[in-house]
Amino acid sequence: MADFTNRQMEIIDESIKLIAKGGIQELTIKNIANSIGISEPAIYRHFNSKIDILLSILSFFESNAKNLFQKIHSKNISNIKKIESIFLTHCKSFAENPPLATVIFSEEMFINEKVLAEKIFSIMKLHKKEIFELIKKGQKNGEIRNDIPSEQLSFVILGTLRLTVTRWRLSNFSFDIRKEGRKMWNAIKRLIAK
Amino acid sequence: MADFTNRQMEIIDESIKLIAKGGIQELTIKNIANSIGISEPAIYRHFNSKIDILLSILSFFESNAKNLFQKIHSKNISNIKKIESIFLTHCKSFAENPPLATVIFSEEMFINEKVLAEKIFSIMKLHKKEIFELIKKGQKNGEIRNDIPSEQLSFVILGTLRLTVTRWRLSNFSFDIRKEGRKMWNAIKRLIAK
Amino acid sequence: MADFTNRQMEIIDESIKLIAKGGIQELTIKNIANSIGISEPAIYRHFNSKIDILLSILSFFESNAKNLFQKIHSKNISNIKKIESIFLTHCKSFAENPPLATVIFSEEMFINEKVLAEKIFSIMKLHKKEIFELIKKGQKNGEIRNDIPSEQLSFVILGTLRLTVTRWRLSNFSFDIRKEGRKMWNAIKRLIAK
Amino acid sequence: MADFTNRQMEIIDESIKLIAKGGIQELTIKNIANSIGISEPAIYRHFNSKIDILLSILSFFESNAKNLFQKIHSKNISNIKKIESIFLTHCKSFAENPPLATVIFSEEMFINEKVLAEKIFSIMKLHKKEIFELIKKGQKNGEIRNDIPSEQLSFVILGTLRLTVTRWRLSNFSFDIRKEGRKMWNAIKRLIAK
DNA sequence: GATGAATGAGAGTTCATTCAT
DNA sequence: TATGAATGAACTCTCATTCAT
Numbered sequence: 001m002a003d004f005t006n007r008q009m010e011i012i013d014e015s016i017k018l019i020a021k022g023g024i025q026e027l028t029i030k031n032i033a034n035s036i037g038i039s040e041p042a043i044y045r046h047f048n049s050k051i052d053i054l055l056s057i058l059s060f061f062e063s064n065a066k067n068l069f070q071k072i073h074s075k076n077i078s079n080i081k082k083i084e085s086i087f088l089t090h091c092k093s094f095a096e097n098p099p100l101a102t103v104i105f106s107e108e109m110f111i112n113e114k115v116l117a118e119k120i121f122s123i124m125k126l127h128k129k130e131i132f133e134l135i136k137k138g139q140k141n142g143e144i145r146n147d148i149p150s151e152q153l154s155f156v157i158l159g160t161l162r163l164t165v166t167r168w169r170l171s172n173f174s175f176d177i178r179k180e181g182r183k184m185w186n187a188i189k190r191l192i193a194k
Numbered sequence: 195m196a197d198f199t200n201r202q203m204e205i206i207d208e209s210i211k212l213i214a215k216g217g218i219q220e221l222t223i224k225n226i227a228n229s230i231g232i233s234e235p236a237i238y239r240h241f242n243s244k245i246d247i248l249l250s251i252l253s254f255f256e257s258n259a260k261n262l263f264q265k266i267h268s269k270n271i272s273n274i275k276k277i278e279s280i281f282l283t284h285c286k287s288f289a290e291n292p293p294l295a296t297v298i299f300s301e302e303m304f305i306n307e308k309v310l311a312e313k314i315f316s317i318m319k320l321h322k323k324e325i326f327e328l329i330k331k332g333q334k335n336g337e338i339r340n341d342i343p344s345e346q347l348s349f350v351i352l353g354t355l356r357l358t359v360t361r362w363r364l365s366n367f368s369f370d371i372r373k374e375g376r377k378m379w380n381a382i383k384r385l386i387a388k
Numbered sequence: 389m390a391d392f393t394n395r396q397m398e399i400i401d402e403s404i405k406l407i408a409k410g411g412i413q414e415l416t417i418k419n420i421a422n423s424i425g426i427s428e429p430a431i432y433r434h435f436n437s438k439i440d441i442l443l444s445i446l447s448f449f450e451s452n453a454k455n456l457f458q459k460i461h462s463k464n465i466s467n468i469k470k471i472e473s474i475f476l477t478h479c480k481s482f483a484e485n486p487p488l489a490t491v492i493f494s495e496e497m498f499i500n501e502k503v504l505a506e507k508i509f510s511i512m513k514l515h516k517k518e519i520f521e522l523i524k525k526g527q528k529n530g531e532i533r534n535d536i537p538s539e540q541l542s543f544v545i546l547g548t549l550r551l552t553v554t555r556w557r558l559s560n561f562s563f564d565i566r567k568e569g570r571k572m573w574n575a576i577k578r579l580i581a582k
Numbered sequence: 583m584a585d586f587t588n589r590q591m592e593i594i595d596e597s598i599k600l601i602a603k604g605g606i607q608e609l610t611i612k613n614i615a616n617s618i619g620i621s622e623p624a625i626y627r628h629f630n631s632k633i634d635i636l637l638s639i640l641s642f643f644e645s646n647a648k649n650l651f652q653k654i655h656s657k658n659i660s661n662i663k664k665i666e667s668i669f670l671t672h673c674k675s676f677a678e679n680p681p682l683a684t685v686i687f688s689e690e691m692f693i694n695e696k697v698l699a700e701k702i703f704s705i706m707k708l709h710k711k712e713i714f715e716l717i718k719k720g721q722k723n724g725e726i727r728n729d730i731p732s733e734q735l736s737f738v739i740l741g742t743l744r745l746t747v748t749r750w751r752l753s754n755f756s757f758d759i760r761k762e763g764r765k766m767w768n769a770i771k772r773l774i775a776k
Numbered sequence: 777g778a779t780g781a782a783t784g785a786g787a788g789t790t791c792a793t794t795c796a797t
Numbered sequence: 798t799a800t801g802a803a804t805g806a807a808c809t810c811t812c813a814t815t816c817a818t
Contacts, residue, residue: 156354162360426800427799551745558706627782
């Protein structure tokens with residue numbers, strides 16, 4: 001799934017950086033070409049269109065997330081620890097690659113094009129489903145409080161993660177997202193614990 | 195504060211609708227002019243530039259929020275009820291004007307231009323401060339649990355509200371944001387209650 | 389000849405300043421209106437068109453020059469003194485009104501429109517004729533050398549005056565045009581003296 | 583120094599013609615594109631901006647002048663002959679390329695943009711310095727009269743050349759600039775000779 | 777694989793001018 | 798006399814994309 005050549009990965013990488021730098025408006029074929037150091041038509045050797053590039057960015061995110069989820073599934077830890085792992089791993093990977101943070105929660109950028117909007121939507125559902133099921137299991141085995149539907153709990157957690165990242169980005173990455181993420185997670189842990 | 199002529203309000207209104215329809219890329223002078231039924235240069239009689247229009251949209255939001263906060267302040271109800279009022283009133287006003295929901299939480303659209311980014315940031319701070327102080331008071335007089343810092347609690351609440359609205363929008367407004375908002379609020383209320 | 393109302397003179401004055409400030413491109417109806425503090429359509433109460441304004445500026449120059457020539461004619465001084473007077477009076481009036489210097493020798497600005505080009509041409513001829521005749525008289529009565537045709541002598545004088553003003557303007561009025569004018573005139577006087 | 587591609591030279595050439603035809607206002611990207619027979623965006627493959635084109639026109643002049651000066655320097659003729667050569671060569675090259683005459687002494691066109699104004703200024707200085715030094719040498723070795731400072735003499739010569747060209751242009755190129763140039767030079771030669 | 781040259785479509789903006797009030 | 802609102806035409810410039818080499 002998502003099998004990119006070196007040049008393609010280079011283009012995807014550079015595109016993420018460009019979007020991070022100046023929003024979707026900064027992502028032009030010219031800018032990508034200049035950043036990489038090739039000509040504009042050369043881009044079209046590697047992607048059919050600009051939308052194709054955006055779609056690949058999203059696929060790249062998707063496959064990252066799937067990998068993460070699989071790794072966590074295989075671990076032998078409590079459900080609440082698994083959710084914590086998802087929460088903090090996200091923070092960590094943003095800390096390591098800030099441009100990613102700009103793009104990943106900026107659905108508005110993509111909703112213009114139907115095919116992109118659908119991809120975004122399916123990625124969101126993927127995350128929601130993951131958290132949702134972990135919560136459900138956690139409620140069943142007594143780790144997580146039972147008096148609030150798992151549906152709502154998952155949205156509280158996801159919403160908190162998203163806002164943390166958004167705050168970080170809008171503040172120009174001026175605080176340590178890992179520390180802040182841990183603070184927020186501690187709050188959530190206490191809120192949902194039995 | 196934010197004193198617009200009829201034409202200006204018309205342009206602001208139409209602009210919000212355009213952004214809602216197709217993102218910031220749909221907001222062109224041509225589209226605004228066509229929607230209203232005047233020529234493109236005519237727009238410039240009422241706003242100096244496109245950025246000026248965007249800035250006015252944000253000012254419009256800001257002054258709406260300030261009004262809401264003032265109204266709530268003057269009510270003689272518990273702090274938790276005040277937060278509830280903010281939460282649900284936002285959902286209500288989005289239900290009544292869905293395009294608003296698209297624009298209000300789409301900071302990414304504006305971060306290109308410094309002056310817009312600053313405005314967005316100050317609006318976010320305004321909301322945060324409001325919730326934060328209500329929580330603090332609620333914690334002091336025993337309405338709200340004390341074991342979690344008010345800072346984190348306010349972000350949990352704001353994050354949840356934001357995600358609710360984002361989900362609604364990305365689902366193409368396919369569910370009743372008021373009902374969903376109430377559900378989410380009930381969850382939060384239980385989470386933060388003492 | 390050239391009988392302007394107060395408002396018209398105000399518009400002409402402001403127009404000269406605008407051209408001086410940023411070339412002919414700075415002379416827009418909007419800029420004129422803003423400088424004076426009236427609305428754009430109001431300008432059209434006083435002039436039929438923008439070209440009308442430019443034409444009036446030129447008429448204003450023309451009538452200034454004619455006045456100067458008349459005054460000098462009536463004086464009872466040598467021909468060479470009369471030329472000197474024209475030369476230095478021009479420098480003096482530029483020193484007193486620098487924007488004038490920018491406009492007066494910038495024929496290029498006006499040659500687009502036929503009616504303006506003709507006006508410019510006739511003003512130039514007026515000056516040429518004046519100097520030319522004074523030289524001729526000076527040659528006849530032995531004040532001025534005879535071995536060079538008066539035609540060429542007048543162009544040498546006019547060319548020198550023009551370049552002096554142009555240098556002053558391009559240097560951002562950084563030297564004293566009166567002193568420099570006198571220096572240049574002293575050179576010319578020696579060159580043409582018998 | 584000033585190394586242009588074929589297309590760039592074509593654009594520069596066409597631009598000079600356009601300016602000659604109708605002043606700087608005639609120099610629009612559209613007009614350039616139409617004259618050459620390519621699309622407007624195509625222009626931007628060869629120049630970054632309109633100002634870039636104007637700057638290149640000036641560079642082209644500058645490098646022409648430098649070439650001329652170098653050629654003259656290497657000749658084994660009297661200083662007065664060298665000045666004559668500059669004077670008449672200029673007239674000749676204008677005769678061969680009249681549009682050039684319109685642009686080269688129309689500093690007003692360029693003073694809007696700082697970078698252009700500086701270029702113009704440096705070109706003027708280049709010419710001044712050239713004539714100035716030749717005069718100085720001529721005065722030293724007794725070719726040129728000593729009773730007038732070389733500074734003023736150079737401005738008299740340059741001013742005369744400029745006015746000759748200006749008259750020619752404003753008369754719609756209706757006389758033979760070479761003949762007229764020779765007449766003017768003869769007058770100057772006599773004026774400055776010892 | 778890559779490039780230089782080109783293009784149709786369209787962006788934001790400014791212009792001189794008109795007209796109803 | 799003056800103005801607010803409007804407009805057609807034109808401006809510089811950028812976009813994603815194509816094609817011959």
